[in-house]
Amino acid sequence: MTSTDRPSRGELMARLHTAGRELSTAAVMFHTALAQLHGLSATEEKAIDLLQRLGPLTARQLGEQSGLAPASVTGLVDRLQRKGFARRVPNPSDGRSVLIEAAEGPTEALAPHFADWTVALDGLCARYDDTELAAIVDFLGSAAALQREATTRMTAASPGRAAPVAETVLGRGEKLTLQTAAHGVVALMAAADPGAFSSARAGIAGGKALSAATGLVGRVLAEKPKGMKLGGKSTADLADQVFPALAASVALLRDVDPAEAENFRAVMRIAVEAALQTRDGRSPAMAAMAAKIAAALDDGD
Incomplete structure (x- = not known):
C-alpha cells in the first residue's frame, strides 16, 4: 500500500x-x-x-x-x-x-x-x-x-x-413482582365482594387506576405481564401471592428511588379507592380488604 x-x-x-x-x-x-x-x-x-x-x-x-x-x-x-x-x-x-x-x-x-x-x-x-x-x-x-x-x-x-437514570433498569423478575402486586390488588378488591356485577365494576375501576400510573411504576405496569399467574382456589390463596409481592415491591422501589416507592403506594391507594367507590364505600368486605392491603403496603418499610 x-x-x-x-x-x-x-x-x-x-x-x-x-x-x-x-x-x-x-x-x-x-x-x-x-x-x-x-x-x-x-x-x-x-x-x-x-x-x-x-x-x-x-x-x-x-x-x-x-x-x-x-x-x-x-x-x-x-x-x-x-x-x-x-x-x-x-x-x-x-x-x-x-x-x-x-x-x-x-x-x-x-x-x-x-x-x-x-x-x-x-x-x-x-x-x-x-x-x-x-x-x-x-x-x-x-x-x-x-x-x-x-x-x-x-x-x-x-x-x-x-x-x-442509572438505576431504573429492573430485571424481569423485579418487574413481575411489581405487576403481580398491582394487578393482584385489583383482583383482591374485585374478589372481596362476591357479586358478579360488583366484582366486574371493581376490577374495571381498579384497572383504570393502574393504567393512569406515571413514572417508573407506570412504565412497568404498562408492559404486558409475562409469566404472571394470579389466582387460586380462594381469596386467601390470592392474598398469599399478593401481600408478599406488595411489601417486596415497596422495598425494591425504595432501593431504586424512594420517590417511586411512594408513587407505587399512591397508585395502589388510588386503585383501592376506585374499587371502593363502585359500591359507594358500602361494602364491609371490600373495606376490610382495603385495610389489609394498606397494612401490606406498610410492611415494605
Whole structure:
C-alpha cells in the first residue's frame, strides 16, 4: 500500500469512533441480556464484575470504579445483597467500615456465559503481535478511565436526576413482582365482594387506576405481564401471592428511588379507592380488604 492509498488521519479517527460505538453497543446488549437471565439490571451485573475482578471494595471504591454517585452505590449494594450476589463484611484493616464482596455461588453462575466469548476473543488476539497488543491494552485502559470520568461528571452535575437514570433498569423478575402486586390488588378488591356485577365494576375501576400510573411504576405496569399467574382456589390463596409481592415491591422501589416507592403506594391507594367507590364505600368486605392491603403496603418499610 502506498502512502496515497493509506486512509488519512481524519478517516482513521472516524472509523475508530464508529468502531468504538459499535463495540459499546454490542457490550451493552450482551451484558443486558446476561443480567436479565439472572434477574439483574445491567448496572448490577457490571458491579458484580468489578467485585470479581478487583476483590472486596468499600462503597467509596465501588463508586470510584463505577462512576456512580454515593447514593446510587448504597441502593445498588442493597439490591445485590438482597438478591444474594454480594454481601457486606467487616473491613479487617478498618473496623469503622465494611467491604462489599461478591458471593461465590450465585456469581459463578454467570461464568459459563463468557466461555464462548472468551475463546473467540483469544482467537482475535492471535492476529496481533505483542507490540500491537500492548498498544491496544493501553488504548482500552485509557478509554475506560476517560469514560469513568465522564460518568462521574454526569452524576456530580445532576445528583438528583442522574442516579435514577442509572438505576431504573429492573430485571424481569423485579418487574413481575411489581405487576403481580398491582394487578393482584385489583383482583383482591374485585374478589372481596362476591357479586358478579360488583366484582366486574371493581376490577374495571381498579384497572383504570393502574393504567393512569406515571413514572417508573407506570412504565412497568404498562408492559404486558409475562409469566404472571394470579389466582387460586380462594381469596386467601390470592392474598398469599399478593401481600408478599406488595411489601417486596415497596422495598425494591425504595432501593431504586424512594420517590417511586411512594408513587407505587399512591397508585395502589388510588386503585383501592376506585374499587371502593363502585359500591359507594358500602361494602364491609371490600373495606376490610382495603385495610389489609394498606397494612401490606406498610410492611415494605
